[in-house]
Amino acid sequence: MNEYQLAKKTCDVTVGESVEIIRELQGFSQNKLAELTSIPQSTISVIEHD
Numbered sequence: 001m002n003e004y005q006l007a008k009k010t011c012d013v014t015v016g017e018s019v020e021i022i023r024e025l026q027g028f029s030q031n032k033l034a035e036l037t038s039i040p041q042s043t044i045s046v047i048e049h050d
Contacts, residue, residue, distance in 0.1 A: 016050040023048075
């Protein structure tokens with residue numbers, strides 16, 4: 001039987017930082033993410049800047 005350990009938290013990131021990191025890893029601009037999600041680009045900018 002395998003035993004698993006919880007991963008240790010190594011850094012703190014905000015929701016906005018998480019959105020920006022994932023967006024950039026996908027190679028999307030804010031405008032492209034806005035187009036794909038139907039969320040206004042201005043709202044994405046506000047989220048990323050907390």
